[in-house]
Every structure is written in structure tokens, then in C-alpha cells.
Amino acid sequence: MDNITLARLLDETASLLEIDAGDPFRIRSYRRAAEAIQQQTTQLETLAAQDADPKALLAIPGIGKGMATNIRDMVATGTFPLREELLERYKPSILELLRLPGMGPKTVALVHSALGISQVDALEDAARRGDLLHLPRMGQKFTDKLLKGIEDYRKNSSRFRTDVAQGYAERIREFIARFPGIETITPAGSLRRGRETVGDLDLLVTGPACEPDVVAAAVQHVASLPIIHKLLARGQNKVSFTLDNNLQVDVRLLPRSSYGAALQYFTGSKMHNVALRQRAIKHGLTLSEYALLRLEDNVVVASRTEQEIYQALGLDFIPPELRENSGEIEAAEAHALPRLIERSAVRGDLHMHTTESDGHNSIREMAEAAIERGLEYIAITDHSRNLAMTNGMDDARTLAHAHRIRAVSTDLAEEFAAGRGPQWERYQRLLRTPPSAQPPSTDPAPEIPRPTAPFRILAGVEVDILPDGTLDLSDETLAGLDIVVASVHSGFNQTEEEMTARILRAVHSPYVHILGHPTGRKVLEREPYKLQLTPVLQACARAGVAVEHNAQPARADLNDLNLRLARQLGCRIVVNTDAHTTAQLDHLAYGIVQLRRAWLQAADVLNTLPVHQFLAALRRTPSAPLYAAKNQE
DNA sequence: GCCGTTTTCGGCCCGACTGTTTTCAGTCG
Numbered sequence: 001m002d003n004i005t006l007a008r009l010l011d012e013t014a015s016l017l018e019i020d021a022g023d024p025f026r027i028r029s030y031r032r033a034a035e036a037i038q039q040q041t042t043q044l045e046t047l048a049a050q051d052a053d054p055k056a057l058l059a060i061p062g063i064g065k066g067m068a069t070n071i072r073d074m075v076a077t078g079t080f081p082l083r084e085e086l087l088e089r090y091k092p093s094i095l096e097l098l099r100l101p102g103m104g105p106k107t108v109a110l111v112h113s114a115l116g117i118s119q120v121d122a123l124e125d126a127a128r129r130g131d132l133l134h135l136p137r138m139g140q141k142f143t144d145k146l147l148k149g150i151e152d153y154r155k156n157s158s159r160f161r162t163d164v165a166q167g168y169a170e171r172i173r174e175f176i177a178r179f180p181g182i183e184t185i186t187p188a189g190s191l192r193r194g195r196e197t198v199g200d201l202d203l204l205v206t207g208p209a210c211e212p213d214v215v216a217a218a219v220q221h222v223a224s225l226p227i228i229h230k231l232l233a234r235g236q237n238k239v240s241f242t243l244d245n246n247l248q249v250d251v252r253l254l255p256r257s258s259y260g261a262a263l264q265y266f267t268g269s270k271m272h273n274v275a276l277r278q279r280a281i282k283h284g285l286t287l288s289e290y291a292l293l294r295l296e297d298n299v300v301v302a303s304r305t306e307q308e309i310y311q312a313l314g315l316d317f318i319p320p321e322l323r324e325n326s327g328e329i330e331a332a333e334a335h336a337l338p339r340l341i342e343r344s345a346v347r348g349d350l351h352m353h354t355t356e357s358d359g360h361n362s363i364r365e366m367a368e369a370a371i372e373r374g375l376e377y378i379a380i381t382d383h384s385r386n387l388a389m390t391n392g393m394d395d396a397r398t399l400a401h402a403h404r405i406r407a408v409s410t411d412l413a414e415e416f417a418a419g420r421g422p423q424w425e426r427y428q429r430l431l432r433t434p435p436s437a438q439p440p441s442t443d444p445a446p447e448i449p450r451p452t453a454p455f456r457i458l459a460g461v462e463v464d465i466l467p468d469g470t471l472d473l474s475d476e477t478l479a480g481l482d483i484v485v486a487s488v489h490s491g492f493n494q495t496e497e498e499m500t501a502r503i504l505r506a507v508h509s510p511y512v513h514i515l516g517h518p519t520g521r522k523v524l525e526r527e528p529y530k531l532q533l534t535p536v537l538q539a540c541a542r543a544g545v546a547v548e549h550n551a552q553p554a555r556a557d558l559n560d561l562n563l564r565l566a567r568q569l570g571c572r573i574v575v576n577t578d579a580h581t582t583a584q585l586d587h588l589a590y591g592i593v594q595l596r597r598a599w600l601q602a603a604d605v606l607n608t609l610p611v612h613q614f615l616a617a618l619r620r621t622p623s624a625p626l627y628a629a630k631n632q633e
Numbered sequence: 634g635c636c637g638t639t640t641t642c643g644g645c646c647c648g649a650c651t652g653t654t655t656t657c658a659g660t661c662g
């Protein structure tokens with residue numbers, strides 16, 4: 001059993017305990033343990049083995065004697081006693097109820113005990129019949145909101161978040177790659193196109209082991225994948241199965257000769273492929289998942305690589321993120337495709353947290369992790385006081401924290417000047433690492449650029465926008481910071497007009513540099529959340545306030561829409577991770593994909609600039625070169 | 634259930650908002 005499953009079972013048990021009105025601190029232990037396990041890089045299965053050091057599990061913070069026993073039980077039997085006991089009392093489907101807005105553990109327990117409800121369907125029926133009105137604290141308003149919530153839930157629950165699908169794709173890839181003669185494994189479909197959510201997972205596999213006469217053995221290997229929950233189909237060169245979370249996976253093993261055609265076909269989108277096939281016919285060709293053929297004599301024109309296929313159709317190569325039939329084919333024909341932004345273009349990350357509020361790492365740790373990822377500057381933006389749950393900072397703490405942030409920044413600069421410290425260590429390591437041996441190239445190995453400027457940490461804060469549009473820290477405090485990110489954390493029952501007015505007032509505060517997005521797990525689905533942001537984005541463009549594209553996968557589907565809008569209106573855009581751990585700095589990659597899907601280039605994004613230019617551009621007069629250049633277009 | 638202790642028991646992030654109340658429990662971040 002792998003870490004993700006172990007963590008999920010513990011987390012589910014925590015939820016069941018909540019419904020069961022268990023000790024809140026015990027519940028938190030289970031959640032903490034689940035979180036700790038998810039962050040482990042080694043598989044706990046090996047640490048829990050019979051012959052492993054019995055102390056190994058206990059070394060993980062958050063895992064004690066009891067939890068270690070649970071983990072060993074799960075590895076051995078797939079479950080553990082407490083979980084079984086709770087599942088006897090409640091059906092597993094009751095966990096779904098917790099995902100509905102307004103439904104917390106107490107309310108779930110109430111409908112279960114009073115009406116015997118443990119499924120979304122049954123809850124919906126009860127709500128429609130008006131049965132809920134007889135229960136304490138539940139009125140018409142609650143019922144209406146719940147029904148709306150169920151509707152939204154149904155819309156989204158059949159798809160999986162891109163990072164979840166990506167995680168499974170990685171694990172399956174790792175397993176399949178062990179088979180000799182497998183060379184390439186590529187996720188296709190909406191995952192490759194960078195969609196925020198995916199319906200199912202398509203993996204395309206090729207290599208000598210996938211040639212028609214020998215493919216059976218490789219198919220057998222794929223079908224023996226341990227995490228298969230239910231095998232749906234097993235054909236000559238295709239294996240379909242579901243995982244225990246119901247995600248469907250299709251693995252196709254293809255000969256190298258037709259791999260490009262297959263990759264193109266299964267990457268989609270459907271509309272892009274339709275347009276492409278129409279274009280093929282106009283050129284006297286026909287495109288299928290096997291090859292691009294000449295119509296008159298069925299001779300293969302291209303099939304090995306996608307590049308060949310696009311070229312044969314008279315098109316520049318179209319990056320997967322753009323394949324939505326929204327102008328990319330015309331642009332490829334005119335050689336007018338934009339050069340999309342890449343991960344390496346981003347130099348700074350301006351939104352992250354430390355242990356001062358709800359982050360898991362220190363200032364120094366975040367900085368070193370950012371240096372390791374090749375960034376040149378970051379901003380530490382812990383929460384302000386209104387978010388009490390995160391240990392949000394009041395004015396005094398904010399300034400004291402800023403002082404410490406600048407001290408660490410100075411330390412790093414001094415180490416840099418002395419030719420030591422994390423920046424130089426990384427440089428030395430890069431020099432020692434032999435250049436990647438993969439593509440045999442005649443080019444000389446690229447020179448590793450010597451770091452020329454010290455890493456910089458900006459002192460900032462993530463302030464909350466209060467219902468009246470003011471911020472929850474004083475102007476004096478905000479004026480003492482390098483960067484202020486303003487986000488809305490509550491008040492989602494306000495009308496759209498109220499929300500807009502609230503954000504607009506904050507945008508006009510002279511201390512706000514970046515407008516973050518409204519946040520919240522359950523509120524993301526709520527209707528007021530799909531704000532018509534046009535007036536807000538217009539105000540940002542006028543005031544020179546940058547608009548944040550939050551790279552967190554959980555925020556993704558909010559941003560896609562507003563990103564295009566922001567660009568059209570000439571907003572300055574920054575992409576930030578909002579990291580709460582060093583590992584989450586890697587989320588930048590998800591943010592970049594979203595930017596690419598919105599056709600953005602490096603020049604459209606403010607934090608691709610070196611730190612001094614960035615800071616100059618961030619000032620509240622929209623006079624930065626970036627801004628001027630965009631308006632000339 | 635975990636953790637750490639002047640080590641085996643006591644502490645463990647908390648404040649705002651909502652819908653239903655006439656004083657507050659439950660949800661949320």
C-alpha cells in the first residue's frame with residue numbers, strides 16, 4: 001500500500017471520527033499523521049515491513065505508537081480496527097456529504113441519526129420533500145443553499161484535479177518503465193493539454209517491446225499493476241482499468257512507427273482534431289490515430305512524431321496547451337503562434353508562507369528551496385490577523401517578521417559576497433553535474449551561468465480585505481513592507497455587487513501591490529464566486545495593481561477565465577505559488593501551464609523580470625516598460 | 634492520538650460569519 005492511500009485512509013478515519021463526535025484532538029492527530037505521510041518521500045510500506053527498524057515510523061513527526069500500529073495494520077490487512085468499527089456504524093458514502101457546502105460533521109451526524117441519510121441522493125430527496133425543515137437549525141434558506149450545493153457538487157465530482165491525475169500518471173509510468181524495451185510513456189488527453197481537471201487518464205507507451213509481435217508480454221506487465229482496482233478491458237495493445245478512487249486509466253502500447261499519430265490523436269482536443277482532419281482532407285490527406293495518409297494511394301506521409309504530422313499539414317508545431325481549436329491552427333499556418341512562457345522564465349515568487357503563520361518552513365528554508373529551484377527572489381507573505389486560524393499577524397508582529405525577513409536576506413547577500421552559501425553551493429553542484437547525456441548532441445554543453453546577484457527576500461504580507469473594503473492592518477504597517485498581497489478570505493454570502501465594491505476599495509488602497517484571489521475550499525463552487533471581475537481587473541490595470549495568478553492546483557479553474565480577461569484589459573500579471581511548504585514551490589509548474597493555455601508569453605508576466613525591474617514595475621504608476629510595451633501592441 | 638516535560642499528564646492555532654435563533658451552535662478558513 002502506497003503513501004497516498006495510507007494518508008487517505010487516515011484522513012477518512014478522521015472525518016468519520018468527526019461525524020462520530022470523537023475527541024477533537026484525536027481527530028487532529030489523524031489529520032496530522034495523514035499530512036505527514038503525504039509529505040514523505042520514502043514509501044512507508046518499506047518502513048512498516050517486518051524486518052524494518054521498528055523506530056523508523058516513529059521518527060516521522062506526528063506518528064506515535066498508536067499511529068505506527070495503524071500503519072502496520074493497513075500495510076498488512078488494508079485497514080485497521082478503528083476504521084472498521086466506524087465503517088460498521090456509518091456507510092463510506094457518508095464522507096461525500098462532508099464535501100457539500102454547509103454540511104459539516106455535526107450536520108451530517110444529525111441527518112444520519114434523524115433521517116438515516118448517508119448518501120447525497122437521499123439527502124437531496126429529503127431536502128426536496130422538505131424533511132429537513134423539521135430538524136433543528138435548518139430552515140428554507142439552508143435547504144435552498146444545500147440543493148444548489150448538491151447541483152454544483154454533481155457537476156464537478158466526476159472529474160479529477162490535474163495534480164491528482166499527474167501523481168497517478170507518475171506512479172503508473174514508474175511501474176510500466178520497469179519492463180525492458182519500454183522507452184517512452186506519455187500522458188495524453190486533457191492532462192497533456194494542461195486542463196485544470198481531467199475526466200480520465202490516457203497513457204501512451206512505446207518502445208521495442210510494443211512492436212506487434214512481442215507486445216503481449218508488455219500488456220501482461222501493465223495488467224499486473226498493483227494499484228489496479230478493477231480491470232475493465234484487456235485487448236491486444238490496450239489495458240483499461242479504474243483505480244480505487246474511480247479514476248479510469250487507459251494504457252495504450254503502440255509501435256514506434258505510429259506513436260506520433262497516436263499521441264496527436266489522443267491528446268485532442270476533440271475540436272482541434274476535427275479541424276485538423278478537415279484540413280488534411282483539403283490537402284488530399286487523411287489523418288487517423290495511426291497515420292497521416294495520402295488519400296489517393298494510402299501512402300504514409302507522417303506518423304512517427306507529432307512534429308512531422310503538423311509539418312506535413314503545413315503547420316508549425318502547436319503546443320498541446322493551445323489545442324482547443326480557438327485560433328491556434330490559423331496562427332500555426334501563418335507562423336504566428338506566440339512563444340509561450342516557460343517555467344524557467346519566472347525569476348521570482350511573491351506569495352508564500354512560513355511558520356510565522358500557517359506555513360511549515362522557516363524563512364531561511366523557503367529561501368534555500370527557492371534558490372534550489374533557480375529562482376532569484378521571493379516575497380514572504382504570511383497571513384494577517386483577521387485569519388486567526390492561521391495564527392495571522394497583527395501590526396506589531398508583521399513588522400517584527402519583516403525585520404527578520406530582511407535579516408535573512410542580508411545574511412544570504414553576505415554569504416554570496418563571500419563566495420559561499422546556498423547560491424554558490426548550487427552553482428558548484430551544477431558545475432560538477434555532467435550535462436544530461438540523453439540526446440546525443442553535437443552542440444557543446446551549455447555553459448552554466450555564474451550567479452551575478454545575491455538572492456533577495458522581500459518582506460511582505462497577505463492582508464485580508466474586510467467587508468467594508470479596508471484592510472486588516474494599519475497603513476503605517478503596510479507602508480513599511482516591500483510588497484502587499486490583498487486577498488478576500490470570507491464574506492461569500494455577499495452579493496456580487498457587494499463583493500466587487502469590497503475588492504475595488506482595496507485595489508485603490510495605495511499600499512496594495514498585488515490583488516490575490518478570493519480563497520476557500522468549499523466556497524470555490526459557490527455561485528457568488530464566479531464573480532464578473534471585469535470592473536475589478538479594469539481598476540487593477542488603471543491603478544497599476546498586479547493581478548495574481550495563483551498556481552495552486554486547487555485554485556486553477558477559477559483563474560483560467562479571468563486570466564484571459566486580465567490580459568485583454570492590459571493588467572500586469574504575476575504567477576505565485578502561495579506555497580505553505582518548500583515542496584509546494586514546485587506548484588509553479590501548474591501555474592505556468594495555465595498561463596500557456598491563456599496564450600501568455602514571458603513578457604506578459606511581471607515576475608519574469610529581474611528583481612530591481614520587477615520592483616520598479618510594481619510601483620503604483622503604470623509606467624513600467626512592460627506596461628508601455630503591451631499597450632503599444 | 635501526539636508530544637514533551639522541572640517526563641507519564643495536560644495541552645493541543647482561533648475569530649468571523651451564517652442561519653437559526655432571541656443567545657448560539659455549527660461551518661469555514
